[in-house]
Amino acid sequence: MKRGDSAGLGSGDWRAMLAAYPVRNIAAAVREKGENTVTVVVKTQKPKYMVPPISWFVPYSPEREIDLDAIGTRLWRWCDGQRTVEDVIDLFKDTYDLSFHEARAAVVDYLRKLIQRGILAVMMAPDSQENQAENDAK
Amino acid sequence: MKPPRLPRSGQISPAWQTWVWQGLSVTLPPDWEMLQFTRNPEVGRCVFGDRYQYRFELDWKRMQAPPDMERMVSDYRAKLSEDGLSDVRPLGHSPWLGTSGQDGERDICRYGMYSAESRQILEAVFLWPPGEKSKPSFEGRVLDMLRVLTRSEDGRQRWQAFGMTWHVPATTVFASCAVEPAQAEAVFALRNNRGAATFARRGMVSEWLTTSVSEWLVQTIPAGYAQESVTHAGQSGHDVCSLVARRERSVLKDWLYGRRQYEACAWICPGDRRLYCVSRWMHQRRGQQAAGLDVALSCCSGLEVLL
Numbered sequence: 526m527k528r529g530d531s532a533g534l535g536s537g538d539w540r541a542m543l544a545a546y547p548v549r550n551i552a553a554a555v556r557e558k559g560e561n562t563v564t565v566v567v568k569t570q571k572p573k574y575m576v577p578p579i580s581w582f583v584p585y586s587p588e589r590e591i592d593l594d595a596i597g598t599r600l601w602r603w604c605d606g607q608r609t610v611e612d613v614i615d616l617f618k619d620t621y622d623l624s625f626h627e628a629r630a631a632v633v634d635y636l637r638k639l640i641q642r643g644i645l646a647v648m649m650a651p652d653s654q655e656n657q658a659e660n661d662a663k
Numbered sequence: 664m665k666p667p668r669l670p671r672s673g674q675i676s677p678a679w680q681t682w683v684w685q686g687l688s689v690t691l692p693p694d695w696e697m698l699q700f701t702r703n704p705e706v707g708r709c710v711f712g713d714r715y716q717y718r719f720e721l722d723w724k725r726m727q728a729p730p731d732m733e734r735m736v737s738d739y740r741a742k743l744s745e746d747g748l749s750d751v752r753p754l755g756h757s758p759w760l761g762t763s764g765q766d767g768e769r770d771i772c773r774y775g776m777y778s779a780e781s782r783q784i785l786e787a788v789f790l791w792p793p794g795e796k797s798k799p800s801f802e803g804r805v806l807d808m809l810r811v812l813t814r815s816e817d818g819r820q821r822w823q824a825f826g827m828t829w830h831v832p833a834t835t836v837f838a839s840c841a842v843e844p845a846q847a848e849a850v851f852a853l854r855n856n857r858g859a860a861t862f863a864r865r866g867m868v869s870e871w872l873t874t875s876v877s878e879w880l881v882q883t884i885p886a887g888y889a890q891e892s893v894t895h896a897g898q899s900g901h902d903v904c905s906l907v908a909r910r911e912r913s914v915l916k917d918w919l920y921g922r923r924q925y926e927a928c929a930w931i932c933p934g935d936r937r938l939y940c941v942s943r944w945m946h947q948r949r950g951q952q953a954a955g956l957d958v959a960l961s962c963c964s965g966l967e968v969l970l
Binding site: 537540622629631 | 694696698712714715716717790793843844845866867870935936937
């Protein structure tokens with residue numbers, strides 16, 4: 526196993542990733558499911574191919590519900606747009622007594638899944654955006 | 664980022680962490696973790712990183728005969744210059760021969776040596792953060808603490824990684840290693856496929872362990888085995904649960920093909936609140952002793968569990 530590779534550490538420097546801010550999709554609705562769990566509801570875009578006769582047979586829902594478990598809910602609540610990925614990792618590490626990279630692998634993997642499902646986005650830190658622009662210019 | 668604290672001369676700071684992998688022992692700052700590793704004892708590498716980047720790489724390669732290290736390092740230096748590394752300069756920290764260079768804003772220092780003891784070429788690579796100058800005193804300290812470990816008198820090999828210290832017979836093969844968040848597991852097998860031992864450490868116990876450790880241990884019995892006994896013993900503040908199971912087969916089949924036994928021990932270390940488990944299965948042919956697979960797992964200095 527290459528723990529680094531598995532979590533996208535190929536470049537050997539992950540400062541920009543840690544400095545990014547995970548922000549919630551403001552269009553997503555949150556329903557409290559239990560004491561420690563929530564369901565996040567996001568609107569889905571109707572695919573262009575969803576026209577008759579395909580739409581007669583293929584079901585389409587204008588909303589998608591994503592149930593988060595207790596750990597996922599905790600992570601979701603920490604992603605308030607004020608905390609960086611590094612802050613969230615540190616909170617996760619301290620809460621569950623993990624090492625930094627154990628927490629990093631778990632948090633980054635989970636955030637990636639939330640981003641793929643459209644309930645979370647990542648905002649790059651301003652200085653890392655400038656660095657990126659400088660690199661692009663070079 | 665604060666620079667790691669250096670231990671005083673002649674003393675290893677308890678805060679620094681020792682890793683032992685493939686017979687190589689390296690002591691590094693506490694926030695450096697192993698992020699990549701190789702199972703191959705002939706050629707491979709381990710890569711360590713702090714929270715922001717890869718910081719240290721240890722490579723090894725077994726050789727048939729001692730190489731001409733000086734020429735090898737000089738050729739390597741020329742190759743690094745060709746590859747675009749700037750400001751390539753020789754470095755030395757006896758018996759290590761080194762080279763430093765700059766890759767963009769980063770200092771990279773490489774040291775190599777031949778260990779006659781293990782017949783290996785070792786390479787230690789220090790990757791410095793952007794804008795930070797390399798520190799020869801820090802590198803020298805790490806190199807001084809890098810050791811090739813000899814096997815113990817009883818032929819066992821020591822490993823130390825991911826919060827565990829374990830001993831296995833040197834004759835075993837490192838079959839697999841899986842490291843996931845809050846879960847690390849290493850498997851060593853006998854060459855003749857007559858037995859295997861597994862060392863595991865699991866975190867976030869309060870999130871998933873809904874039963875007692877003994878009940879959990881019983882659930883880990885492989886399919887086809889029947890539980891024979893479960894016992895508890897208190898050792899240095901740890902409640903160690905031990906289990907023995909035997910493969911369910913007819914007496915005649917056992918007599919003809921031999922028996923298989925499964926043994927396991929599990930406990931939660933009060934120090935880090937993680938669950939540790941060591942297990943092994945062994946094949947015993949009729950009229951023969953069970954294959955030698957004496958293993959040990961330790962979670963902290965207070966406890967070593969032998970199987």
